[in-house]
Amino acid sequence: MIAPPQPSPGGGREVEGKRFSTDAWQPWYADYGVCVNSGTYDGLGYEAAVDAIAGDLRNKRLGDKQVQWRLRDWGISRQRYWGTPIPIIHCEACGDVPVPDAGLPVVLPEDLVPDGTGNPLAKLPAFLATACPKCGKPARRETDTMDTFVDSSWYFLRFCCPDRDDAMVDERAAYWMPVDQYIGGIEHAILHLLYSRFWTKVMRDLGLVRDDEPFTNLLTQGMVLNEIFYRKAEGGRITYYNPADVDVRLDEAGKRTGAVLKGDGRPVESDGIGTMSKSKNNGVDPQALIDQYGADTARFFIIFTSPPEQSLEWSDAGVEGAHRFLRRLWTFAAQWSAAISETSKSRSGRVSGYTFPADLAGRAPHVAKLRREIHAILGQADYDMQRMQFNTVASAAMKMLNALQDAAAKPLDAPGEAPGTFQLALHEGMSVLLRVLYPITPHLGHALWRELGFAGDPMDAPWPAVDKSALETDEIELVVQVNGKLRGHVRVAKDADRARIEQAALANEGVRKHVEGRQTKKIVVVPGKLVNIVVA
Helix, strand or coil: CCCCCCECCCCCEEECCEEECHHHHHHHHHCCCECCCCHHHCCCEHHHHHHHHHHHHHHCCCCCCCCCCCCCCCCCEECCCCCEECCEEEECCCEEEECCHHHCCCCCCCCCCCCCCCCHHHHCHHHHEEECCCCCCEEEECCCEECHHHHHCCHHHHHCCCCCCCCCCCCHHHHHCCEEEEEEEHHHHHCHHHHHHHHHHHHHHCCCCCCCCCEEEEEEECCEEEEEEEEECCCCCEEEECHHHEEEEECCCCCEEEEEECCCCCECEEEEEEECCCCCCCCCCHHHHHHHHCHHHHHHHHHHHCCCCCCEECCHHHHHHHHHHHHHHHHHHHHHHHHHHHHHHHCCCCHHHCCCHHHHCCCCHHHHHHHHHHHHHHHHHHHHHHCCCHHHHHHHHHHHHHHHHHHHCCCCCCCCCCCCHHHHHHHHHHHHHHHHHCCCCHHHHHHHHHHCCCCCCCCCCCCCCCCHHHHCCCEEEEEEEECCEEEEEEEEECCCCHHHHHHHHHHCHHHHHHHCCCCEEEEEEECCCEEEEEEC
């Protein structure tokens, strides 16, 4: 077991009369710790303890440490029509004969329709009947086909050289491989990924490729979930119904009372939330979604709703929310298109001109505030993009639009400010927003980029860089506490002395009601962070 956490004088949980910090409990359940009350293993970390225990078991001839793994035997033949043909010809005289190179590839007929009564290839004489390549006597083709894993386990290698007709791969595979980033569902991590690694090592041993591993990085994406509705007939047969065909009934308080099929008004049962699948008929028709909202709405909803590695619960209300945001962005861009376009023309449409410290340094407070917000949000989005937390990148785009709309509600040019300064900041902010949003909503991003007069194509535009000068401010925000409890925030000049900081803290409305009528014993100022007022 690991060493116990230490008592905490502050918050947390109380156990056996002692208060422990909440953070101190985390290692008990989430991290490897240090052995205690374990005899000779006391003080050993996880790996050292495992090695020591394994060594003692080995010395006593009671056991040893091993790494176990399992790769299932792979049966590649299936009774399917649509898989890759197995190039074998069966001859009564010669046995199983490979199809000669000149007869490859074996091409499946394209006019067959499976009817559920077996493999249709076995019923098609034009495909089945052939001549033996060895003796020339009548023979028959193999009608089993290979599992699709045979193709999907090395398709990425074929992508490197798809026009090579006389070999599986060529030297271009050495240039393009390994794949930089692999993204797939959890079922791929234990099936496709495993066999792709196996197949790559086989091709390596055959001298066809150089790499030991096919993929450099792995991102296992979560599954998309939706509610499952069904009816069970008297004989036990279950029929599943798509959620789009079901009306959920609510009472006056909004509490769910049941669900009925739209077609006949009769009740259906809910089996809870589950992975979208054809067997449960709980998928969402992407074409219907695209027809109603557009592809970008679907993309934004899926990316925004959850981190890529977590499961996503489908929500029609969430889709509508994503659509509202994109409509709001379009409306805002249309409202300011003339101002932004004119600014684009004045800057000669240069992509390199999409950062503006020289033009905007030292400008009006509301312009400086806008740039500070845009570049602070961009810094977080840049970090999240690199670690593939795309949901917070989508959230950053929403925050940028909010900042632009808030700034646009104020006077365009403050007194003493050069004309057009706000339009210049707006131009910069929109260029940053559209470039951040473009990987998520490429159709909308491309259209607005062109409409607003930005140069070139957003796909070729550089990812925006954070302007550190925009993050500088003449003011800082301090946390104000009373007896260690948060009671408010104050903004003071960056170079304010202690007396001014104390004065601002005591004048804060949230602080006054907690100190009025009480004796102030002392005021603690932590520069750049907080003020703590200690009262009797």
